[in-house]
Amino acid sequence: MAHERIYIATEDKPVLIGSKDDPVPEGIKVYPGFDGLLDQDCSQEDCFQSAGREAVDGILLGLNGAIMAYGQTSTGKTHTMVGDKTRPGLCLKAAAHLFSEAGLQGAQIEVTASFLQLYLNHITDLLVNDGHEKKLKLREFVEEDYVDTRVEGLSERPVQSMDDVEELLEEGNKRRQQACTALNASSSRSHAVLILNVTLWQGGKDDEATQAKLYLVDLAGSERVKDSAATGDRFTEAVHINKSLFALQGVVAALADGNPHVPYRNDPLTQLLRPALGGNCCTTLVATVSPAQRHSRESEGTLNFASSCRRIKGEVFVNSVRKPRPWESKPKEEPVKEEPEECPWASLAKLDAASVMDSQMLDTAHGQIHVLTCGPSDGEAVLLLHGCPSDAWTWKWLFPPLLYNKYRAIAIDMPGFGSSPGTRLGSRSELNNVKGGPLDIACAVLDALGVQKANVVGYDWGAGIALSMGLLRKNRVLKVIPFHPSYSPPKGENLGAMSMNVLVLWVKEDQFHNLTKWRKHFEALPSAKRELEVYSIGSRWKPGMSLGGDKRLGPQLQRRILAFLAGEASQEAVSGSLEKRLEAKGATTAGKLVVHAQNVVVADALEDAGGVAKALREVEDPTKAAVEQFRQLWSSGKLQALYAERLTGSSASSASLFGALPEMSPEALSDPSILVELGLWSAAPEGWERMKSTCRYxxxxxxxxxxxxxxxxxxxxxxxxxxxxxxxxxxxxxxxxxxxxxxxxxxxxxxxxxxxxxxxxxxxxxxxxxxxxxxxQRHKLLASGKHLQLEDGLKCDYSSPLTRAKLCEIALALSPVVKDLDFNTADGGQAMQLKAVEVIRKCLDIITFQKGLDRGRSPAMCDDVAKLACHGQGHCHTVSSTMAAFLNPFCQVLGIDMKYRGGYSWGGVNMGEPADDTVTVADSPERHQWLELTLRPSLESYVCDLWVADAVGNDALRWHITEAYQNRLYPNGSFNTGQQICPEKSSDVDLPDLDFHF
Missing domain, CATH: 2.30.30 (SH3 type barrels.)
Structure with missing residues (x-):
């Protein structure tokens, strides 16, 4: 579970903080801004994904990495790093990830491991029997750009799997120094370092490999001697541990402050870890703290150390070597690479950027904002938004092509960045649209420059601002180009509603921006409006590098951006592999219609090569295409005829279309955004997340x-x-x-x-x-295999084509109702929730029953309740079962808790006649069935009587239980269809504790 900040009370007394924006009370220390915060409920996998995976992915790119656990004794460092067989720690998970990712990439990997400890200032080898007797020495090697430290005589052992690493750790940990203290029954009394040396061969480069080291460091715990009650040998150990950790703090402080002298040689620990601290290494620190108040001082020290570590900025580079593969006799020659064609604006790129840019300070309603501009004042505007932390000058690589093509470039320094004064804004997506936030500032700058609309290009944080601007300030935006967007749609922002064209740019090697995780947001954009361009720069990638300034990638990015702004297909899109085949209809010599599909397309033979290539690359989502076709049939009134054809089996087209529609089971419709993404709803209900979190009791x-x-x-x-x-x-x-x-x-x-x-x-x-x-409690209908078992022998299979079609029809009919459904209103949106029930009932077209109709007549048994809905047959069992089956998937997105009720009824068919004095309600026999619906968040309950509604109208679909159970029905509480109550969740109940006495 992630949190935004850590609070530490320096005094043992309770303090209430209203919100994170409130002033911090006296006696409280706040530590915000860490790269990730995990509480005691997180799993080992959570820890690896947050603290370990990024470093391990860097190893696969040839970047040295380190993961260090630092903190007080007994706070879980060894468990985090080593774990056990059932809960493997970062060491084992890192090894597993190395081998699995190398396999997925089709790369050959060679890994050797070393395992050492630093005990009483002596380095010993944990992988040899007499290692504790043999004290190893450190040697420094001056490389081209940094000093590397190696352990002379340290053994290396080849490992080929996670099991090998597990065996190695188990062997080494048996030799590691441990002892019992008052703080920990098995306290680690030494610093342990597992070093994985990784060589990786990629693709067809037979002799070029990357080499990288991964340091996995379990530091001994810091402790106050009076707390650990250390005496004798334990006291000596504690002194050495604290001395080495103090030296580590000194090195970190010097690096964070940018001191020219860093005291690595003050202690063997800092000398050993020199490559992981200030060398060619990307290092992650896992700071472990205790939640106990009595350890607040140590926790404060740990977090101070972590804060200092976060200020260190190192420069890492790919360790690329020429090394013959062990399984090949001789290397092959690498093909000569062609130099990229020079861009027409290359001469402008050689000019000093300051000479072509106009730097000015604009006065806006949100304070002074520094802006860089270039190009003609009447040119089409391109607004450039920087990342975090960054400034407007990071866009200097894009100024020359924009200037050459007569665009007006406008690059903003957000408050507190670059030359703009003020307090820095928060970079989370939900803060983009706050008053005085990034969107307001961007629009204020455009107003000050007299620009009505602009293309918006952003990187990282700026890319997220660009997407928010396209959604919430669409009247100011022409096109959007997000590059590595740092953006997750907050409440009120639906990427499916984007109305302008969007080009998303990505460099796959950048380990700080994960395309796999962000792809779901890209796919949420309208398919006709979105484009994705993914680039690869191989081993040239380095953290913090200017991607646009790269001599090979930069021109590609420039050309692609300009082509998108001009509405042209990119040159790169004309050739290469295609996702779809080019198809054309034709006929055989006998006149039979056929479709020609081309595996190879020659661009020169096409009139619109770029456009065709772009169309072929865009893989049409068959489900969304089926939904759109279904929508057109529904709008034109042709759907009922297609149902009839489907029921008689006379149409193959309906089977194909209905089968391609999405499955809409209760599990599939867990969130209304799914229906928006499919194109069935125009928007999700307002306040749905708030409703979802409200109680049921x-x-x-x-x-x-x-x-x-x-x-x-x-x-x-x-x-x-x-x-x-x-x-x-x-x-x-x-x-x-x-x-x-x-x-x-x-x-x-x-x-x-x-x-x-x-x-x-x-x-x-x-x-x-x-x-x-x-x-x-709401009911869960009985399932047998993939079927719901209902009354009268009815079954419902949500995967069947006819059921898919009927549910899509219902979803389309609900769209205008849901548009007006607002869970934030005073009554919680009850009127629209009840209206939705009427809409579903109308879509089912259940038969209107008249007086005298034999209620005991059983319809023909159907294996698909959708057939019954389309035919319009049934009595109270049947109509209640049918309604339950089709309301069930929409309950969660509409805020409805459904119960299938049975009981006793009296009076006439229309349920309007009063009971005479002879009527006494009983639990049996059961004479009637209906649905009971409890609406959230209002918690008002209504009876939905389908049988009676056919006689008296829609009022019977929304009788409040105070009326229905007083004048019409008696609920006996039996379970007619084998339904079960849904499990209670902790958030379901919000009742005070009361004292009660008779």
Whole structure:
């Protein structure tokens, strides 16, 4: 579970902080801005993905990496780094990732491992039997750009799998110094370092490999001697541990402050770790802290150290070597690379950027903003937004091509960056549209320069701002080009609603920007509006490099951006592999229609080579294409005819179309954004996330309970507590009543309700929580294999083509209703939720029943409830089952908890006739079935009686339970179709603890 910051109370007293924006109270220290924060509930996999994977991915690119665990004794460093067989730590997960990724890339990998410890200032080898007796020496080697440190005589062992590494760790840890202290029963008394030396051969380069080292460091824990109660040997160990950690802190402080002298040689630990601290290495620190107040001082020290580490900025580079593969006799010659063609604006690129850029400070409503501009004032504007941390000058590589092509380039320094004064803005996506935030500033700059609309190009944070601007300030944007976007759609921003063209740029080697994770956001953009260009720069990639300034990649990026701005296909898109075949219709000599599909397309033979190539590269989503075709049939009124053809089996086209539609089971529709992405809804309901987090059982919710109550509908005290003079347990008969409201909890298993009494007052009553859940919790319909089992032998298969079609039809019909559904309104959107129920009922076209129709007649058994819905047959069992099956998938996105009810009814067919004095409700026989719907967040419940609705109209679809269960129906609480109650979630209950006495 991730958090934004850590608070440490320096005094042992409780402090309440209203929000993260409130002033920090005295006695509280705040540590914000770490690259990742994980609490005690995180798994080893969570830790690896957050703290280890990036470093390991760098190893595969030829970048040295290190992962170090630092913190107080007993805070979990060894568990994090080593773990155990059931919960492997970072060492084992790193090895597993190395081997699996190399295999996926089709690369050959060679790994050797060394394992050492630093104990009492001596380095010993943990992989040899007498290693503790043999003290190894450090040697420094001056490389071209840095000083490397190596351990003379340290053994290396080849490893080929995660199992080999596990065996090696188990062997070495047996030799590692451990002891019992007051803080930890098995405290590590030495610093342990596992070094993996990795050589990787990629693709067809037979003799070029990358070499990299991965340092996995489990530091001994810092401790105060008075806390650990160390004496004798333990005291000596503690002194050496703290001395070496103090030296480590000194090195980190010197590196963070940029001191010219860094005291590596003050201690063997810092000398050993020199490559991982200030050398050619990308290092991750895992700082472990204790949540205990008594360790706050040590936790504060750990976090201070972590904060200092975060300020260190190193420069790493790919370790590329020429090394024959061990399985080949001699290397092959590498082909000569052609120099890229020089761009026409190359002469401008050689000029001093300051000579072509106009630097000015603009006064805006949000303070002074520094802006760089170039190009004609009447040229089409291109707004350039920098990343974080960065400034406007990072775009100097794009100024020459924009100037050459007569665009007006405008690069902004956001507040606190570059030459703009002020406080830096937060870089999270949800902050883009706050008052005075990036969007307001960008628009204010355009206003100050007299620009109405601009193309927006952004990198990282700036790319996220560009996407938000395209969604929320669309009247100011022409096109959007996000480069490595740091963006996750916040509330109110739906990428599917993007109305302008978007070109996403990516360099796949950049380990700080993961295309795999972001691809879902790219695919959320409208397919007709989006383009993705992915580049590869191989071993040239280095952290922090200017990608646009790279002599090979830069011109490619420039050409692609200019082609997109001009509305042209890129030159690079004309050739290469295609995702689809070029197709053309034709006929055989006999006149039979055929389709010609070309595997090879020659661009020169095409009139619009770039356009055709672009179309072929865009893989059409068959599901979305089917939805669009289905929408057109639905809009034109041709859908019913297609249903009829499907039911009679006379059309293959309907089978093909319906089968290509998305499956819309309750599991598939877990979020309304899925329906938006499919093109079935124009927007998700407002406030859906808020509704989803609300409780199901709160104070004053009306619920069904069992009690001794009146049983005659004709009596005024029907379902009320009978005789006020007698106790509740002695009065009336045991029946299900709806005249109870929740008041609180007596304990975790007992809840308290107030029940309406015959005298008009209320009586308090203890009820079993389990019984309340049994009678009121939403239902999960019985499934057998892939079918729902319903009444009258009906089955529903959400994967069947006809069911897919009927659910898509319902979704399309619901779209205008959902557009007006707002869970943030005072009544929680009840009116639109009930309207949605009417829409679903209308789509099912269930038959209108008349008086005298034989209710006992059973329809023909169908193996697909969609057939019944289309035919329009059934009675109360059938219509309730059919409605339940088709309402079920939409319950979560509409905020509806559904229950399939059975019970007792009285009066005429239209349920409007009052009961006479002879009627007494009973739990059996069961005479009627209906649905009960509880709406969230209002927690109001309604009866949806499909059978009666055919006679009296839509009112029967939304009878409030106070009316329905008083004048029309009696719910007995039985489970008719084998349905089960859904499991209770911790967020379902929000009831106060109350003391209760009779």
């Amino acid at each position: 709160g104070v004053d919710r009306r619920v069904l309970v069992r009690g001794k109550v009146g049983t005659k509908p004709a009596d005024a005290n029907f379902m009320c507590h009978g005789d006020p003079a007698r106790s509740l347990t002695e009065s009336g008969s045991d029946r299900t009543t709806s005249k109870a409201v929740l008041k609180g909890k007596k304990d975790k298993d007992t809840w308290l309700v107030d029940i309406t009494a015959a005298d008009g007052g209320t009586k308090s009553m203890e009820v079993s929580k389990a019984e309340v859940l049994r009678l009121n």
